[in-house]
Amino acid sequence: MQYRVRPAVWIGFAAVVGYVLLVALVQRLSGVPYPELGDSGSNLFLGVGVSLVVGAIALAVLTTALGWWRPALHEQHRAAHRWPLVVPLLLTVLMVLNLVGTDWGAYDVGFFAASLVLMLVGFTEEIATRGLLVVALRSRLGEGWVWFLSSLTFGLIHLANLFNGQALGQTLFQVFSAFLFGTALYILRRVSGTLVWAMVLHALWDFSVFAVGRGDASPLANQGGLELVVGLIGLVAVAWVIRGARERLAPAVDAQPARV
Template identity: 45%
Template sequence: MRISPRLWFGFVIWAAYVIVIVAVSLLSGVPFPDIGTTAEFTWRGAVMDLAAGAALLIVITSVLGWWRPALFDSQRSHHKWPIFAPIIMFVAAIANLLVTDWSQFDASFILSLLALGMLVGFCEELMARGLLLTAFRSQLSEGWVWFLTSALFGLMHLANALLGAPLLASLAQAAVAFASGTAFYIVRRVTGSLIWAMLLHGLWDVSVFAAGHAAVAAPIGAILTPMIAALSLAVVYWVIKGTDEKAPVRAVTANRITP
């Protein structure tokens, strides 16, 4: 790492990312409730701001030299079985896609959803369970790392109220995001890699937007979301227990770097 992690770095990165996302979204002129209703609104209202966020995060991660700790854990969780909660999320996402009437989407619309999925998985996971996690591990225990990264991930969704979403709906989405963020955290701890969390996150969001626009039956994801949230919160303790992922803080001297 070029620059040793510090707790406050995480809050600065989080604030910078939220500011960029909100600013580009406001410039797009697309209200949040309209995202996912047409190809144009999805490109302008979601893909553009996520692309700007991705560029910001790539620069930050490269400058700090945090790619390795942001993407990979040095140790996996001792308990593998909690992965069943994210697996249920994966099954629900596939079910959402199966009940979607894809004839209602043209090529541009499908491409916009794919771009949204790839970017949202990359951006939100790298920001929350990548860079924030790396910064917080420098000074906090893993329990606090899980809680703060999930809480800030949830709070980030309150910004949707500034983009036209009802406040109560944004509050509910923030609470759900806290729990779904926990599911993605479990994926990272069990697999040892953020990449699988990125893929699940992207698939989940694509399935939600697709089913929300053209479901021919009740979206399974909407039905199972409360259960996934409750299960993730119930089992996260076991992926935290016994872990020691605190990032090493190195002191630079005139002659050498000492641990």
Template identity: 50%
Template sequence: MRVHPRAWIGLAVWALYLLVVVAIQAASGVPYTDFGDSASNLWRGAVISLAVGAVLVAAITTWLGWWQPALRERRTTRAKWTIIAPALLLVAVVGNLLGTDWGEVGADFVVAGLALGVLVGFNEELTSRGLLLTGLRGSTREIAVALISSALFGLMHGINVFLGQSLTGTLPQIGSAFLQGLSFYILRRVTGSLIGAMALHGAWDFSVFTLDATDGANPLGALVFLAGLVALVGVWFAARGADERRPVTSDGAGAAASTSA
């Protein structure tokens, strides 16, 4: 790694990413609540800003030399059962897709939605459960890493209040994102890679936008709440035994050290 992981670096990248994305989205003139009204709104309101954000976080990751720790675990969790939480979320994604009236969704909207899903999955996972997580692991116990990174992931969605969404609509979204963040963290710990979390995250956002675009209803929607409950319990087990912390030694160099949750 070119730069040793530190919490402030992860936090700075998280804040910079949010600042850039919210600035571009605000300048688009498309309120968050109108993103899903058309393919054009989706491109202008969300996808363009996310494309810029993707270049930004990829460039920062390269400069820091953090691709390896951001994308992969050195050791996976032994609590494989915790994958139940992200598995339930995956089934809920299927429910969103089943509840979508695909006859009302144009091909242009599907393309825009897929672009959004890919970019959201890449950007937000690399930022929160990649760079932020790596930075926190420089000095923080693993369970705190899991909870802080998930909490800040939830707060990422608080920017929607500045983009036209009501506070009453934003607060539940923050809470839901926090719980989903725990599921994404668990998926990383179980599989040893961030790629699965990127894919599940992107699939969730794509399915939500297509469902909302047709005023559909998810017949399996209750599983989202259940996944959150399982994640709240499972995260304590998934974080145990993690060997990812790299404290700074007296000479400033990084040294691997084991830590438990």
């Protein structure tokens, strides 16, 4: 496999940190206070949507510059066991319940359009944590560490919500939930053989969770307890997608070494 820049662990972590800082900076420059993001479609787009557009462009440019698109989006070999796919499938069911239970009458056209832009998070966070970071980790580490560190990093980036005024306890719970969700998305990548489906599920999941917070959702939605149960199942199932993995990247002799 050929790369423009030889994969290195520090590049993966730098990409994630750079993305988080860029998004935070653009959101701060928007001038929209965090508590007012949900007040209107324009607030939502300017306060969050623009930062995701900028982040998506920056990550696309970076991935192209590194020459990592193929390993970031595709597995060399799919996981031998298919049954762990039940974990992301169960999350898909919960996502559909969220959408069915959403009070769509509480949406106006502008707010709905702005909330669709938020689905870009499926691309940005996936290409950063389960794309570029996974490629970087596979240059040096075994697959068990690749799963753990990429999922942990995905959880830890949600610590940024502390700076938006979110309570510490709520944030730490979000970090743990994101780690479990990240594990399910890692499973989906390994079993399907591509990151694309993880991007799709991530985008739809975040959209559904955001949607149920608008208006009066029905009892079908907000099944947070079931989400955690599915996540814990994922902690068991992930062992079967790690076992026998042959994803360690061989050095590319024609790649340029990473420079600090």
